Amino acid sequence: MSSYNWAPGFIDDGDRAQIVTSRFQYEDGHTLDRYLATGGYAGLKAALARTPTQVHEEVKAATLLGRGGAGFPAGTKWGLCPEGKWPRYLVVNGDESEPGTYKDRLLMERDPHQLIEGCLITCYAVGLSQCFLYVRGEMALAQERVAAALNEAYAAGYIGRNILGSKFSVDIVLHWGAGAYVVGEETALIESLEGNRGMPRLKPPFFPAAIGLYGKPTIVNNVETLANLPWLLTHSAAEYMAIGTPTSPGTRMIAVSGHVRRPGVFEIINGTTTFRDLLYGDEFCQGIRDDNELKAFVPGGGSAPWFLPDQLDLPFEAKLVGAAGSMLGSGAVMVMDETTDIPVAALTLARFYAHESCGKCVPCREGATWLERIMERLVDGHGTENDLDQLLEIGQTICPGPFPHAASERLGLAAVPFPFKMTTICFVGPSAYTPVHSAVTLFRSEFEARIVKRKLIPVSIGASDE
């Protein structure tokens, strides 16, 4: 027990339920032989023994929450396909790129058959005619492992025509990305899969479940979400619900990075595990490095508003975290200790989102870059007094109205809960603002310390600046 050199980053200390990482302990966990030897494809067989409707009901009953970031229950999502509209497609979102996050990569590298089996169960339950497994372009090993597993599974009769002798037939096509964070957004993923620039489409009123790939009903599910299905089908919704809490059942994979003693990826119990458990617990990160003080942490990937030590005792429960002013997002915690230069840390995220903006929505394309430029100036010591308010005002164009942030006893601040209003199609724009807002709101003095006092002359719009 502990960590394995074939799965760098993964740690399974402690005696917790393991749903999706149980084969990480095997060096050959990615092979069909090992998969079959450890109960593989039993979930598919269990599914095929039932009607598609029964399988769907089971998943619905388990309240399996989507693991991509939004946390929408998979069973409910499946039910959004309009009746009588065919064909339907499955698109697997393996374009994991949220800062701080990596679990899908491990799941694809270490246990690709589990994912394939999850895809098959989904296709069977919802009547999806073809599956496209979109793997992030930069993940060479994950692509190789998934390709090899698909080849093995085809040869063994688990994918393709008349699977395991049944009427169920489906192809799974491995698709490669090529480096664009925004493609993790489901409508951008579909655009990308259609061979286009990965620019999101507006969702309401057209969710992919109604109008998706090639304009047809399409289920887009995250890798980790699908990886839960084999277990769920060999066990039951009741057993799944017995883990975690009723609103956040099961487990989820969390990557903890930054200034902890033992960073790593853990499969934790959903709903009950607290951030304090995770950051300080012996079976997890074992405290802040060098016995330093915790300054702040990002609780749910780069897009999540920051938390302070005040919020350590919150559990991994979406509603509670939302009420406290942030989100669980993609399962990534980034930890900053007392030595952290907050403006610099926030700049790395602001730069990320500006770089990754697809360029479609004006508030994001222009706003994210503007935020980054100002942050850069502030960090470089060329900031002005106006800049801090200016940052927040630019943010108001991306996200008008109250913006979520954590409560702080030190600052006498009350929490502003999730969610927020936004003027962009997808969350990249708001995400560019989030770290800036958190940093300026919770650590304003650190910015002020960098500002050289001087006067700024406003430029009138009527005057040429050329």
Add this chain to the structure above:
Amino acid sequence: MSETVPVTLNGRAIEANKGELIIAAAERHGVYIPRFCYHERMSSVGMCRMCICEVDTGRGPQLTPTCMVAVAPNMIIDTESEMTKNVQQGVLELLLANHPLDCPVCDKGGECPLQDQAFSHGPGESRYIEEKRHFEKPIAISDIVYLDRERCILCDRCTRFADEVAGDALISFSYRGNETQITTFPDEPFSSYFSGNTVQICPVGALTAKPFRFKARPWDLSQQESTCTTCAVGCRIVVESSRDEVLRYMGVDSEPVNHGWLCDRGRFNFESVNSPDRALQPLVRERDELRGVSWNEALAAAARLINEARASGGAARVAVIGGARGTNEDAYAWSRLGHEVIGTPNVYSQMGDGLPADLLLLERATIDEAANATTIVLLAPDLKEELPVLYLRLREASEKKRSRILEFTPKQTGLTRYAWRSIGYEPGSQVAVVEEALADADIAAQLAKGNVVVVFGRMNLAETITAGVLALNRLLKAVPGSKLLPAFRRGNSLGALQVGMRTGPDGLNIRGVLQAAADGKIDCLVLVGADPLSDFPDTDLARRGLAGARRTIAVDTFLSASTARADVVLPACAFGEKDGTTTNLEGRVSKVVRQVSPAGNTRPDWMIASGLALALGSDLGYADVDEITLDIAINVPGFEEVTAASVAANPDGVVAGVPTAIPPVGLLEGVAPERNSYDLRLVVSRTLYDQAAGTAHSPSLAHLPRGSAVHLHPLDVARVGTRDGVEVKVFNARATVVMPVVADASVLRGTAWMPWNNPGPNVGELIDCFAAVNDVRIENL
């Protein structure tokens, strides 16, 4: 369509149409929501975020892109809330962040949606002090269109237009985020026939068109609505001028016709109006030289020539050819002059490339009916080349899955890729091919399914119309209730025919007139905007006819090859210099307007006809053009509803009815012979850009014709033993020409296609207009 949805707009209860976008519903009810990317003729993308308003559907006010979301019952729309205003101001500030404020030198300044909305909805100040984005400015993305990427706000209008509307996705976004820009592929310019539309719909000054760059400030332009007469679609336009010079056409969004779009030829050939080569002065030939004279002298000279001809052997020794270029009023006046005053039956407005006049008796479809038909049958030339905006309309019908296109064609056309079935045929075999298709179960089922509109035109100038008409008759008979959309090429062909520019009893059509002239039976040939040497398919006959006619009177805007030897030249007004009405291929009559003074000493054609009538001792009785319009309404069957008042009241035009009686037009008999296997069957058709006067005298377009060439299927290129681009000898019994070979997979095997009237060897030399079909042989030099 009439189903409505109750919604609240800024506190006011309104009825929106079901399925209507919020932004459109608000506009119909007088509330303008600012926008940049939204365009009512293209799909919404929700890119600029400018149209976001607070909309409450029962869950509290939500920020809603109103160009993406349709109205729903009891929706509460607030376009003026504090939140909405803040968002609009914020988005505008961001749009202006990287936009150069070079309005004083920008062509768009004064008519710029960004400028206008910055004033109406913007914050008034910019706080952006970082360095702006920089690009090389401007870059030419085609022969006509320039792109300034610094001004571009990336609204996706031009790229959407190119992809969705024109089907020429030659421009695209490239790169990402803040570095996104519009690009063409290197060495593949945006050479769309419709590129000018992108300039018109650009909401900033990023796209500019060469003919208008730095020509005038928008506020110095005066403008009037008119109709483009470049081809027979009759697109609605606005003619804009400054200092009495036409400077620009803009497309007008006419629901039944052009939806706001124009082709580049129509949009930019106004340059020819301002050409220094215009015929500006009446001329009379004296001792083999044309001498400038007064109108009275010229008209008297013309009358003398006509009288001499009549005296030598009767009025039939005079022929009046042309008139499809002018207005209905011009055609009517010339028709009366020809038929009543001169008394000749030899009056004819088509140039041997048109359609039999008796087709006008068939039930006619409108463009809208065609574009909404269950099946569109094409027995027509390449509409993309000849009637570009009709091509857009039918392409859209297919793309939006409203219609299926069944095409019969001797060469693949612009619509082939959108066709449900495209059936190639060798000229002469139309009837057999159509009959075979009608016997096909799938096709028969499709044709039985709903409305059918047949688009019929001249597919090939190197054959007689006979086989085409017979095939059309088979089709119309097989599909009861189907309607016809005649694909006339020239602007007012249908109008000229219907108001009377057609043969009288025993009169000769163009072919007959040229033959008679060649045989010495025509003493005076009056060419009203007609240039047989470049328009008539049989060049040899045209040449012999012009040489054989003893006297020629030319009424034209330019001297052409055909009129260079004229005895009298009567200079005519060009488009934009005269008022009147024109009739498009549906029979839709709409206004053309005088926006600038006639150049030099030119007169409108109708006035020339009136003057000539007076010189011949008759008074047509017209003091102004409205009187002719009225006369037409009174006298021309089908035009009863077309009055100056009704045309003025209906900017989209008034559709004229079908005429009551036109004598049957005899077709040349003759069956296409079997093709000798050494020969290739000749197919000749028009390209959008050719040597037509309007194109040749417009500097921005003049270089665009690709030039004469013989296009062969790649396998035939190999069979001939040559290569793409190599010059070969093309010959038949009539002539031999030398031109380059183009390997072209859109050409059928066994046929040779040549573009009509392009620079280079004259294709018409190879055509016998009396032959059912023409074949050629090709050899290496």
Add this chain to the structure above:
Amino acid sequence: MTRLNDANQVLAREIIGRYPKARSATIPLLHVAQQQNGYITQEAIAHIAELVGATSAEVLGTCTFYEMFKMHPVGKYLINICTTMSCALMGAEQLVTHAEQRLGIKAGGTTPDGLFTLERVECQAACTEAPCLQANYRYRYRVNAAQLDQFLDDLAEGQLDAEIPAHGVVARVRQSIPVDRAVSVVAPDDVHEAPVWMPLSGTTA
């Protein structure tokens, strides 16, 4: 000749055959082109446009949207050092500076011998193993300056050829769908019925 070669054209057609619409194969084919030439050539874009039925401008638009496609030649080894938050917290900037000094180029540049291109990149999904880098998309974790030097030496000496192929090759294992197992593509406009295993009503829960 920088269009797809014969073998890759065969591969391209196989890939295209897996999608209901050929256009979907654009990105996979761009990877094939980059694998063949080390970067994306204009001719390859034009060729792919022909294969998938798009215009060259559209394929260029798609190509330039994605980070991994290089429009100009890059080094045999593309060294991507992550500088997003988790790696930045653990010293990524110092690693970049060290790499720049060691290679004698600025981030974004290529060494004169054409061996290395150094890039500062965004999150590579190895955040707990910060700072991390990828060489031609193969990871190195918790890299310090000395390890970086050693790694670059090993690469230059060809000691890692077995693990790290030249730039352009991403996955060395490709999916191949056996003909006798393939269901064939499900074209969006040709299928109107529920798949055979679904209950007749076609409804789901």
